[in-house]
Amino acid sequence: MGLPGRPAARKAAPELPCDERLGREWRRLEEHATLPSQTLAFHTALARTMMGSRIVEIATAREMEDVVAILPLCRRRGWWRRWHAAGARQVYEPVDALCRSAQDAALLARVLARLSRPLRLDRVPAESPLVAALVAAMKGRGLIVTRPAQPSPTITFAPGETDPEQRFNAGRRSDFRRARRRAEALGDVLFEMHAPPPETFDDLFEQAVAVEQRGWKGEAGTALGTDAAKASFFRDFLFRASQEGHCRIALMRIGGSAVAMQLGVEFQRRYWLFKIGFDQNFARCSPGNLLMLHAMADTAARGLLGVELLGEVESWIIETWTQDAIDCLRVQTYPFNLRGLATFLAECAIWAWHRLPFRGTAG
Incomplete structure (x- = not known):
């Protein structure tokens, strides 16, 4: 099924x-x-x-x-x-x-x-x-x-910025390194940023939805895996985006298993994040944060202008990623x-x- x-x-x-x-x-x-x-x-x-x-x-x-x-x-x-x-x-x-x-x-x-x-x-x-x-x-x-109304959080790269990790203070960079070591202790760590063609879209989409279901959103009943209408929308929209080359599905794997996900599109030289999630069984190594850091580095290296987090301005976004928002x-x-x-x-x-x-x- x-x-x-x-x-x-x-x-x-x-x-x-x-x-x-x-x-x-x-x-x-x-x-x-x-x-x-x-x-x-x-x-x-x-x-x-x-x-x-x-x-x-x-x-x-x-x-x-x-x-x-x-x-x-x-x-x-x-x-x-x-x-x-x-x-x-x-x-x-x-x-x-x-x-x-x-x-x-x-x-x-x-x-x-x-x-x-x-x-x-x-x-x-x-x-x-x-x-x-x-x-x-x-x-x-x-x-x-x-x-x-609720503003929309945004991250804008400085001209020529290629290593977004440098925008964080020493303490935060140390947190990222510590999380990476914990992840590597559990198995080989791999980051993937897919621009899936229609032929491979469904498999990657289901992997991402399964990861989100294993997180707190799954327990709260707000994950795509428990919301059929919203899952159908994102499947349809992102499939259409894959036909145009705009769909992006990011995954972090530990020992071959997907433990963090992002569903988004690349549009007007920015990376727009519609859904993020991680497997709570791996919470100690902060896979969601590690995948976000990788996605920022990937988009900056390819000359994109920034990342749009969409959703609402929440405390975890302000404390970790950005205080900037579109009113x-x-x-x-x-x-x-x-x-x-x-x-x-x-x-x-x-x-x-x-x-x-x-x-x-x-x-």
């Missing part, structure tokens, strides 16, 4: 509402992308695996006959349901409109401002031109609220109509209720 998310055969599934022409224009625009979550591969995989009964629409802006900006949206069925940027709530990664320029973002913002339902963009990079464009477009059409915003719009007003008032009531001083006290 295969792991959760592995289809017996790649068969027909719900598709993104994207015809061949829009697909060509989308791929053409990808040279302007700043996030892997803006790609056609990402959203095709998302539609096939995690959207369920959600309604999916692709908001586009055109200049003459050409598509110049794209933002996939989704919502649940029902009168109250708002639009969301597709992907942010499903895999909780930063999302943004795909566009060539601030002028094209303004064209798309006018399209979004005409939506009859509220819109929520959960993790938009604060520097996205869409944010300012949407604020301007909503004037006279509705309310817009922007709030800080993100949550952007919410409320059109001047009955649905927009009702949603805004309902959310104000919820906000006020959670701040009542007596809420949760004994009666």
Whole structure:
């Protein structure tokens, strides 16, 4: 039996509402992308695996006959349901409109401002031109609220940097060396950074998922091995990335057995990490840290600009790897109509209720 998310055969599934022409224009625009979550591969995989009964629409802006900006949206069925940027709530990664320029973002913002339902963009990079464009477009059409959202941790290499280990202090470098000696005491240590072709993708993907399952995420029930929908998404997305040469699967082995893993893509000269994990049976030799150090050295040696850790800023990231992060915003719009007003008032009531001083006290 295969792991959760592995289809017996790649068969027909719900598709993104994207015809061949829009697909060509989308791929053409990808040279302007700043996030892997803006790609056609990402959203095709998302539609096939995690959207369920959600309604999916692709908001586009055109200049003459050409598509110049794209933002996939989704919502649940029902009168109250708002639009969301597709992907942010499903895999909780930063999302943004795909566009060539601030002028094209303004064209798309006018399209979004005409939506009859509220819109929520959960993790938009604060520097996205869409944010300012949407604020301007909503004037006279509705309310817009922007709030800080979870930033996205990032590591940027200095020009000419080839040995990332030197960015750490002497104590941290000593920790890495000690962990490496402990690993070598258990068996031969091998690091692998694969750019798998489609023919070898499934085997490497399953090895990586099996490693994650043997870690704390497996015990917590958040590993891909226990989340069939998310496993299906990452299998589909990364398989598509492997067809384009962008997929990366990193493994650390001790005595031939995989003990740490990374699932990611190489995109716009950066290494984007979607999933990491390690086998808790080898925790004493810190295989996750050793693999991260190897991945940083590999990407720096090949001239990449840095590593995007994605996810959230957590204490272990700040303490060990980086304090730098890309600021993100949550952007919410409320059109001047009955649905927009009702949603805004309902959310104000919820906000006020959670701040009542007596809420949760004994009666």
